[in-house]
Amino acid sequence: MTLFVAADTSGAGLGNVFPMSAEVDLFSISHQDLGDGVHKGFGENPPDNNLIQVTYDRSDPGIPATRLDTLVNTNFGVNVNDVDVIIVAAGANFTLSDGTLTIGNGFTFPVGVTDNPTGSVLVVYDTSDNNGTGICVRKEGDGAGTFSIEEPENVILYHELSHAFHLANGDPLSSVASGCTASPEENRAETDENDMRDQLGLPHRDATDHCGNPGCQSSVSSCCIIASVASGSIYSETVKTLRNVRDGVLRCSECGFDFFNHLYEDYYAFSPEVCRLMARSPDLQELIRARFLVPLTTVLDLMQAHCIEQLSAEDLGLRFASRVTEAPELSRTSASDIDVALAIIGGDSAIETSTAIAAELGLLLRQRASPSPYVQWALMRPIAMILEALSWHLDGMTTRQIGSHLGMLFEDWATQMPLSSVWNSLSKYSLNEELGFLERTLLRTTESRRRFGQRLVEVLMADRAVLVGERWRG
């Protein structure tokens, strides 16, 4: 008889803790178990010493109900009072010992930590649904950084009761986390949480990701801001594709992470201005979507096909032709469209752009985007490559020839990746890991590795340079 809900309805807790909300959520965990004639089902005793004891004589066979049964009817021996776990159902105004707001979240504290003045395992969870705006987490199967499913308060409570069960049982796992990756203990609680989600008919949470966002309609970051505005949504397939390549592959390596930090620094120096221009002109928004955004996602797909899937020239050309057929923005592109697009990203003032606002965009890119080697390499050059391929297509080049030419462009482009000081900060082991990562993702051929290796050797300290030389004979 060991699970209790904090009452405190006559003292300062009045209006600050909501024991009835906890009772409703626990009843939901029991699967609304009112008993079956033999078993009494879910219940509670009257408040005593500001605690309401939960009782449960289970008739429901479900996993959450069985876990609740164990919590209610096992004497874990956490203290001599037989009060093993206490639940505090908090309002939106609740804070922890360091001032951290509990809103939109749940916490479980073992005995003896600053946040827990009791001799019991203490669960504090928000019952305000983040003051009505909700909390969203990553759905199983979705890419990192996408928070699209809700985390209702009864699921939060069940998640915390998983921690409480393991703390009371004396078998918590490590809670050390890195980034958004769930710690072993959180991974176990999120896996348990999915049993409650099954009971409620909700989609599964990705049990490897511990991060969440306030509300499902907001994104943690202004991911690919131009792409978001031009495609109309941060959840569009285009933005998802860019985000998945970025967070699922490129930013996972040390040098990729550093590269993106440099790219963000330069990209966000001009991209908000591009968004303001698009807000003034729907025509410009369409031009950016059709001439830059669709080509960019297309070229990223083709680069992946060349570098990672290692398609032959023939197959790469066929993939290109297939993408052109699928995308009307590409199949309807004329030679003059290509000239205008190349003029804008190339800052070529000699070629007239179609409108004054497009010319303004060209000027902005010339002044604030073109000088950045990171923006040039990651965005402008890839877009230019696909525009060039489209012009070959219009000129009647065969798919095999296009595939072959594109492959050569990709190889040359890959060797020109900007190099920052991060390369010298790596240990020899990490450097070797990074070189392996580049072999798998970017530098497909011996020749491209040799050429990139030569550039790398020029910036690396001698002992690191030797390592590159040994690996790639640079």
Added chain:
Amino acid sequence: MATKRELKIGDVDLQDDAAKLTLRVSLQNQSGRTLHAYATPRALRYDPATKTLEVQLSDRGLQQTRLGSIFLHPKFIAVDPNSAVTLELPLPRVIARIKPGQEEIAPVVEELPAYEANRIDLEIAYSGTPFYPDPRPGTKSPRQVLIDWAEGVAKYSGRPTEVKH
């Protein structure tokens, strides 16, 4: 010469409508670049002795790891170059927390009357780039990633321009 990338806090006013407090903060960006700032409080503290309400829109100094359902990211607001925006933060009139103690049988809740505040200590973290979570395995805690993202912290300490009780 480029202006320093610095977010400044202008007017700060606190209104009490008897149901909640509303803190309105003017954020001023005098640089030539969009700045991105926290838009949700991460911690609240109230000192009844000095009637000071601390409103923290940053992650620094907060406990790195607790067992919890989610590591919740803050919301952010963009402040365009050479412009100002007003951030409106609804805050509770009364802050509740569990009274410190040891080996109590039941937790005791204490109330802190934030509506009596006549002084505000405010800090808001910001950066010249939006926040992106760190997907690298085996690196920093999610809170540390947020702390490291911040390029600066705008601060205000003083009486709010308007307090209605």
